[in-house]
Amino acid sequence: MSLIKFVTSKTFLKQLIFAAIGLIVFVFAIMKWLNVTTNHDQKIEVPNLEKMSLADVESKLEDLELNFVVIDSASYNPNFPPKSVIEQSPEAGDFVKEQRKIYITLNPSGYADIEIPDLFGRTKRQATSQLLSIGFRVSSKEILVKDIAKDVVRGLKFNGKELKMGDKVPKNSMITLMLGDGEGTGRYKSATEASN
Structure with missing residues (x-):
């Protein structure tokens, strides 16, 4: 039997139709399986976690079957309570699937x-x-002190305490300058210098 007769025969055409139907059924079954295993139609709206404490975040996300990962923050924001959420990714209102990780700062x-x-x-x-x-x-x-030099720094104060070089003070603190008044006869001595 020649190749042309075999390709045009009823047996070959039946086999070709069975193979095409089998392929379509197989692809359809795979697509259904993927939809079920990947929760394709599932959508969970990410809640707004802003200003929430870590305990509240944990409780809220647990109810929604979502996970979270904490990212440390480098800078303090006075508009938010301490140890509360200042940023999140994905953002509030986005849709995700269950067990998705929400990254919080x-x-x-x-x-x-x-x-x-x-x-x-x-x-x-x-x-x-x-x-x-x-x-x-x-x-x-400023605090003016008796010193020969005018408007020259002779010390710093924070909350009434005189500071020395190397002391550590929280960022955004109010520092008061101790300046020479230009009317003294010598250099001003700080409290620590005077006690030595």
Whole structure:
């Protein structure tokens, strides 16, 4: 039997039809199986976790059969309660499947401590600029001390306590400059210098 007669024979055409039907059934079965195993039609709306505590987040996501991963935050945001959610991914309102991980960023419990630089002998303008650039606030009410130099830094104060170079103070703290009044006859001595 020649190839052309075999290809045009009823037996070959029947086998070809059976193979096509079998392939269609197989593809349909695979698609159904994938829909069931991947929860294709399932949609869970991601809740808004902003400003929620970790315990509240855990409870809320557990009810929705979602997981979460905590990402540390580097900067404190005073507009959010300490240790509450400040960011989340996916965002609130997005749709996900069950057991999806929600990545959350927590607000630290406070500002990070920053080391006080050596500002002794700097001008008021230089010291103010440096303090602002590293994250402090500078009080508009300076403390004038008897010193030969005018508007030269002779110390720093935070909450009434005199600071030394290397002391650590929370970022965003209000620092008060101790400046020479230009009317003294010598250099001002700090409380720690005077006690030595």
